[in-house]
Amino acid sequence: MNRPDKIAEGQIQLENEENYRPLATPMVEKTSARVEKLITALHHNDHIDTMTRKWLSRTANPPRIPEFYTLTKIHKAKPVGRPIISGCGDPTERISSFVDSLLQPIAKLETSYLKDTTEFINFLGNTEVTENAILVSIDVTSLYTNIPQEEGITTVCNAYERFHNNKPPIPTHFLGDMLRLILR
Numbered sequence: 001m002n003r004p005d006k007i008a009e010g011q012i013q014l015e016n017e018e019n020y021r022p023l024a025t026p027m028v029e030k031t032s033a034r035v036e037k038l039i040t041a042l043h044h045n046d047h048i049d050t051m052t053r054k055w056l057s058r059t060a061n062p063p064r065i066p067e068f069y070t071l072t073k074i075h076k077a078k079p080v081g082r083p084i085i086s087g088c089g090d091p092t093e094r095i096s097s098f099v100d101s102l103l104q105p106i107a108k109l110e111t112s113y114l115k116d117t118t119e120f121i122n123f124l125g126n127t128e129v130t131e132n133a134i135l136v137s138i139d140v141t142s143l144y145t146n147i148p149q150e151e152g153i154t155t156v157c158n159a160y161e162r163f164h165n166n167k168p169p170i171p172t173h174f175l176g177d178m179l180r181l182i183l184r
Helices: 003-014 028-044 050-057 093-107 117-125 149-163 172-183
Strands: 067-073 080-086
Touching: 003 067, 003 080, 028 050, 028 093, 028 172, 050 093, 093 149, 093 172, 149 172
Parallel strands: none
Antiparallel strands: 067 080
């Protein structure tokens, strides 16, 4: 895809207000303050130690504004861009990693969990397909933008509670708060 078409594709996606709402000013400083307030609350309530607090609080100063770009799906008849928002160095980068560490053990227990493409290929190689089997492939469009956020957060928090037998290491309401900051 040439540069003007790639820019036009990105602009079309950014103008879709179902997925991206225009902001009068960047929200990075406000988000940074909210993240710091949440980290402080976790520390003051003894849910994280001082080292974890320091690590979670290490973000760029001033905080970096996430960057939007697209990865072109060249296998499509009409090339389109898959939207990517790079959060490297942004205010939620560290709490995103922290949340990931809390949720990975839960995700790995799901029967549908696949670590990566290699694991999927190995799974297919070890799967016996009967003669009457019908193999199906689907192409999901905008999966994450179509999941109702609050419903997704509630589902994740419920799974977190069940996994820890209602005694999680980080209280569930903090997990929900972190997820809201990350997703919004």
